[in-house]
Amino acid sequence: MVKYLFLAFYAFLSISYSQKIQTNLKLHRIDGRKISLNQYLSKGPTLINFWATWCGPCKKEMLHLDKLASTYKDDGFSVVSISIDTQRSLSEVKRYVRSKGYKFDVFIDPNQQIFKKLNGNIMPTNILVDTDGTVAWMHYGYMPGDEKNMEQEILQVLK
Amino acid sequence: MRAILIPILFYSTLYSQINLSGSYVSSFGDSQNDFNYFDNRININGDWNNWSSWIEFEHSNPPELGRRNIGLRKFRIDYSTNNITVKLGDLYEFWGNGLVLNMVDDQSIDLDTGIRGGLFSYFSDGFSVEMLVGNQKTWRSTSQAPDFDERIPNYQINNNIYAGKFSFNMNSLVNEFHFMKTKDNHYLPITKKTNQLDHQIYGFNSIFANQIFDINLEYFSGFKSLNVLTGILSSNTEFSVVNGEVIRDDDMIAVFVPVGDSEEVEQRLIKSGFKSVDPPSGEGSISKGISTLESDLQNLESEIEATGLELEALSNRHGQWLVVAEEHFAAQSEKSSLPLKLALSKNAFVLDGWIPVKEADDLKNSLEGINLDIQFESSDAIPPVKLDNPKAVKPFEFFTKLYSTPDHRELDPSALLFFGYPLFFGLMIGDLGYGFCYFFLGHFLATKYKHSDELYQLGQIIRMAGFSAFFFGTVIFAEAFGFALPFLQHDFALDKGNADDVGFMLLASGAIGLFYVTLGLVMGFYNAMNMHDIKHAIQEKLSWIMILWGGLSFIPPWLFGSSLIGSRIGLDEEIEFWIGLSGFLIGLVLAVSAEGVVALVEVPSVFVQVISYVRIAALGVADYGLAHAFNGMAMDIGFSGVSIIPALLIFVVGQLVVFTLGLIGSGINSLRLQYVECFPKFFIGGGTDYTPFGYTRKYTHETETTV
Numbered sequence: 001m002v003k004y005l006f007l008a009f010y011a012f013l014s015i016s017y018s019q020k021i022q023t024n025l026k027l028h029r030i031d032g033r034k035i036s037l038n039q040y041l042s043k044g045p046t047l048i049n050f051w052a053t054w055c056g057p058c059k060k061e062m063l064h065l066d067k068l069a070s071t072y073k074d075d076g077f078s079v080v081s082i083s084i085d086t087q088r089s090l091s092e093v094k095r096y097v098r099s100k101g102y103k104f105d106v107f108i109d110p111n112q113q114i115f116k117k118l119n120g121n122i123m124p125t126n127i128l129v130d131t132d133g134t135v136a137w138m139h140y141g142y143m144p145g146d147e148k149n150m151e152q153e154i155l156q157v158l159k
Numbered sequence: 160m161r162a163i164l165i166p167i168l169f170y171s172t173l174y175s176q177i178n179l180s181g182s183y184v185s186s187f188g189d190s191q192n193d194f195n196y197f198d199n200r201i202n203i204n205g206d207w208n209n210w211s212s213w214i215e216f217e218h219s220n221p222p223e224l225g226r227r228n229i230g231l232r233k234f235r236i237d238y239s240t241n242n243i244t245v246k247l248g249d250l251y252e253f254w255g256n257g258l259v260l261n262m263v264d265d266q267s268i269d270l271d272t273g274i275r276g277g278l279f280s281y282f283s284d285g286f287s288v289e290m291l292v293g294n295q296k297t298w299r300s301t302s303q304a305p306d307f308d309e310r311i312p313n314y315q316i317n318n319n320i321y322a323g324k325f326s327f328n329m330n331s332l333v334n335e336f337h338f339m340k341t342k343d344n345h346y347l348p349i350t351k352k353t354n355q356l357d358h359q360i361y362g363f364n365s366i367f368a369n370q371i372f373d374i375n376l377e378y379f380s381g382f383k384s385l386n387v388l389t390g391i392l393s394s395n396t397e398f399s400v401v402n403g404e405v406i407r408d409d410d411m412i413a414v415f416v417p418v419g420d421s422e423e424v425e426q427r428l429i430k431s432g433f434k435s436v437d438p439p440s441g442e443g444s445i446s447k448g449i450s451t452l453e454s455d456l457q458n459l460e461s462e463i464e465a466t467g468l469e470l471e472a473l474s475n476r477h478g479q480w481l482v483v484a485e486e487h488f489a490a491q492s493e494k495s496s497l498p499l500k501l502a503l504s505k506n507a508f509v510l511d512g513w514i515p516v517k518e519a520d521d522l523k524n525s526l527e528g529i530n531l532d533i534q535f536e537s538s539d540a541i542p543p544v545k546l547d548n549p550k551a552v553k554p555f556e557f558f559t560k561l562y563s564t565p566d567h568r569e570l571d572p573s574a575l576l577f578f579g580y581p582l583f584f585g586l587m588i589g590d591l592g593y594g595f596c597y598f599f600l601g602h603f604l605a606t607k608y609k610h611s612d613e614l615y616q617l618g619q620i621i622r623m624a625g626f627s628a629f630f631f632g633t634v635i636f637a638e639a640f641g642f643a644l645p646f647l648q649h650d651f652a653l654d655k656g657n658a659d660d661v662g663f664m665l666l667a668s669g670a671i672g673l674f675y676v677t678l679g680l681v682m683g684f685y686n687a688m689n690m691h692d693i694k695h696a697i698q699e700k701l702s703w704i705m706i707l708w709g710g711l712s713f714i715p716p717w718l719f720g721s722s723l724i725g726s727r728i729g730l731d732e733e734i735e736f737w738i739g740l741s742g743f744l745i746g747l748v749l750a751v752s753a754e755g756v757v758a759l760v761e762v763p764s765v766f767v768q769v770i771s772y773v774r775i776a777a778l779g780v781a782d783y784g785l786a787h788a789f790n791g792m793a794m795d796i797g798f799s800g801v802s803i804i805p806a807l808l809i810f811v812v813g814q815l816v817v818f819t820l821g822l823i824g825s826g827i828n829s830l831r832l833q834y835v836e837c838f839p840k841f842f843i844g845g846g847t848d849y850t851p852f853g854y855t856r857k858y859t860h861e862t863e864t865t866v
Contacts, residue, residue, distance in 0.1 A: 020178040022206050024239050026282065028253065032326075032333035032366035034282055036241055087257030101408040111251040111263045117204055117213065119182040 019135040021118060021127070027082065027107040030094055035105070037080070041131050044076020045157040047150075050115050050125040052085050053092045057142040058124040062102065064147035068154060069104040075158050079104035084115050084123075126150065130157055178206040186223060194310075196223040198266075200232070211237045213248070224269035226298065226311055233264075233273070246278040250293060254324055255364045259337045260291075269312065272297055274320055286327035294319050304346075317344040337362035376445060379413075379438035386421035388414040388428060390435040398431055400424055413438075483858050490854035490861070512852055513542050542567050545849035552577040554619035557612075562834055563844025568689045570682050572842050576833055579675065580620065583829035585627025586668075587778045588821050589655070590786075591647075592639035594629030596818060601625050621822075624829070636779075640814055641786025655783040664776035672772025672836070673711070676765065679840030680704045686841050698753035700840070705746025707765050712739025768836040774828055782821050789813025 025037040040046040049065055051058035062081065069079040081102070083093045087110045097106045109115055118127055121140065128137040128150075137153040139146065181203040188196045199218040205211060215233035222228065235248030251273050254260040262272045276293015298312035306313045322339040343356040379387045392398060392412040399405060403416035403424065412433070416424045425433075441448075502509040514522055519535055526533065544567050546556045555576040565571050588594060604618025632638055636655065637647035643654070653660040680700050687696035712724050713736045724735065750758035789809060797806030 019180065020206060022209075022211050022239065024209070024241050026239070026244060031331075032335075033328060034287060036282075038241060086263070087253070087261050090256065099405055099407070101406065110253055110257060110261070113251050116182075116202055117211075119180050119202070119204065121182055121184065 020133045023133040030106045040078040046078045048127040049081045050120045055123040061142040066102045082107045244280045250274045289324040291322040333366045376441045389438045392433045543849035544846040554616040557616040564846040566846045581623045581627035584624035585631040587825040588628035589631045589636040591632035597625030668773045668775040672769040679837040683841030702746045702749035705742040709739045709742025786817045
């Protein structure tokens with residue numbers, strides 16, 4: 001076991017050297033279609049946001065994500081919002097998204113495969129990915145004011 | 160395992176070819192009722208080009224729920240391109256909204272429905288195919304089996320699964336066909352036998368998704384139990400209803416509520432800053448309507464662009480030829496229509512028209528040798544007017560005609576404008592720097608827009624005005640851009656910041672006004688003699704000269720106690736007073752005899768018109784003050800150590816403001832002093848422009864060819 005833990009520790013060390021994600025991840029969009037992450041990354045940097053209907057801070061944050069998505073849309077920036085609600089809550093996800101009228105695309109990940117793959121642990125999880133798949137910024141949780149920091153990071157990537 | 164992992168990790172660190180990331184979750188519980196647990200899970204994700212892997216290690220001894228597990232728990236290797244995905248290992252898929260396949264791994268309730276096997280999927284924009292083969296082992300707790308413990312499962316279901324999915328997209332519809340076959344190995348603890356069960360599922364599901372506002376227009380109204388409130392509400396304002404639905408898009412909001420709640424909801428909306436907007440009337444899908452309109456708009460924009468390019472190409476190809484042809488045919492047309500203007504017989508024609516008297520002999524000589532009978536006659540009809548000025552004065556004919564074309568018996572005021580406009584402008588601006596800039600602005604207009612008569616003349620006027628400002632700025636005011644120029648200073652230089660000098664400037668401006676108003680009246684006297692007779696001239700113009708000068712001679716000593724004119728020309732105060740009073744009264748009598756008692760009312764206006772010229776000094780000081788203020792601000796900031804950039808910014812913006820205001824303010828006022836204060840004294844206008852016979856060619860010339 002100690003050896004495995006050592007290997008795991010080594011793996012964490014390597015994170016600091018190489019943080020890239022697969023750009024051809026297939027995502028389930030809320031309308032039933034499967035979309036490749038490449039479709040967004042080919043236009044510009046993309047912010048992957050994990051949220052759930054039971055997560056209050058996630059919902060507060062989404063208002064800012066919507067504004068950021070609209071503000072930097074012309075620069076190629078996109079927001080990919082992935083709900084990790086279970087299959088039983090999917091109708092609530094659709095209802096929530098429909099009532100808010102967000103501009104960004106909303107996806108579902110009910111078995112949390114994408115969430116795990118991108119090392120999500122805490123809600124909300126935000127991952128800013130550059131066009132080549134490099135993780136430019138990663139942030140867990142949301143406190144009012146975090147959106148300013150997020151905007152700075154987006155601007156940094158857009159430069 | 161170790162032999163594989165260590166080189167992978169090592170090389171990933173060195174070259175970053177393989178991207179590794181991971182997460183670690185640990186939970187620990189120590190309870191007095193012995194519900195203790197110590198869960199540790201490490202997830203490691205690796206990516207290398209199109210390959211990715213996932214490994215989960217677990218060290219749960221005991222876990223919160225479930226069976227004890229130490230070691231590798233899950234693994235998977237994926238190969239994924241844009242169209243193809245192959246997965247081998249532990250799979251968690253989600254088909255048919257979870258109704259066909261819903262594999263989850265929820266450790267909080269110890270539920271793991273994952274399949275260990277393989278998956279192949281082909282994916283394109285229009286359709287996708289997925290095939291899955293694997294084995295599922297699900298653990299449950301049952302009291303029917305030995306060793307029952309609700310915390311630790313004791314019963315396993317073992318399934319072999321084969322499944323396929325085909326999905327295709329139709330606009331807003333996503334359709335999926337599913338097939339799944341399972342072979343379940345059900346262990347029955349009571350009989351201690353394993354039963355094999357086969358299941359087959361054939362499924363079809365269709366998901367319809369469309370635009371948020373994609374409802375038909377007719378659904379916004381006409382309900383008995385439902386009210387729809389549509390309008391604008393800031394997107395920053397939260398709004399929700401308990402019984403109803405809110406749909407928002409940016410600042411637009413549509414609230415669907417029962418009729419009974421409608422009033423209350425509307426009041427709440429209004430309090431939140433809601434502005435009602437009636438929903439569009441009509442029928443059919445909104446999104447389709449918008450799409451149609453957007454499509455039409457796009458087509459029109461494309462059409463405009465295409466037409467613009469076509470026009471540009473035509474202009475490049477034929478423009479010059481068209482201008483020349485238009486001129487040529489216009490000349491031909493005028494020539495062809497000439498017989499219609501003539502009194503024409505079988506063998507002769509009669510042509511009459513106006514020519515300037517001094518050109519009569521030239522015309523006669525040039526037509527000598529042709530069988531023509533030329534008769535010169537005077538006429539009572541009002542002849543057209545052709546302004547005849549030296550080249551330097553020509554540009555000012557533009558200002559003259561802007562006011563009115565002079566009558567043929569009147570003096571042409573262009574020369575007065577030529578003299579006065581640059582003088583007033585120059586004195587108002589009185590700055591070497593701005594004068595220089597105005598000169599070049601005028602020069603630019605005069606050279607760049609030579610093809611446009613108006614712009615060319617305006618350019619020439621601004622160029623002269625600029626030169627005048629430059630001259631007075633150098634000789635009299637010794638300043639540039641609001642800064643004093645010490646090397647140009649002399650004893651008679653005027654400082655716009657000095658009260659005494661400003662006083663002198665105001666007085667000098669008044670003197671210019673007196674001169675100009677008098678000059679206008681003298682020219683008016685001449686015109687009146689030409690148009691009427693000496694009596695009219697005396698009554699209408701000399702009278703006002705006497706009122707003006709007489710008034711200025713006697714009113715100041717009488718009203719203010721000091722002489723305005725007499726003391727400056729060495730005239731005795733008493734004599735000045737009586738001469739002035741006599742002249743004023745005689746003038747008044749003459750004016751009343753010509754214009755009636757209205758003349759009494761007009762007396763103050765002649766003095767006001769003189770005073771109006773004081774604006775020459777006032778505007779000069781105002782422009783200087785503005786420039787001085789901006790310069791001062793810029794210098795203060797620049798030298799205070801803040802930064803040179805804001806100082807430069809203030810300086811540049813300030814100078815641009817002064818430059819623009821100077822051009823507009825001084826330009827208009829210089830003209831106004833002529834049009835309003837001086838012209839009415841002598842100028843009536845109303846003449847007709849002289850149009851020469853024939854067509855004046857601009858782009859072509861006519862060559863006579865004899866064959």
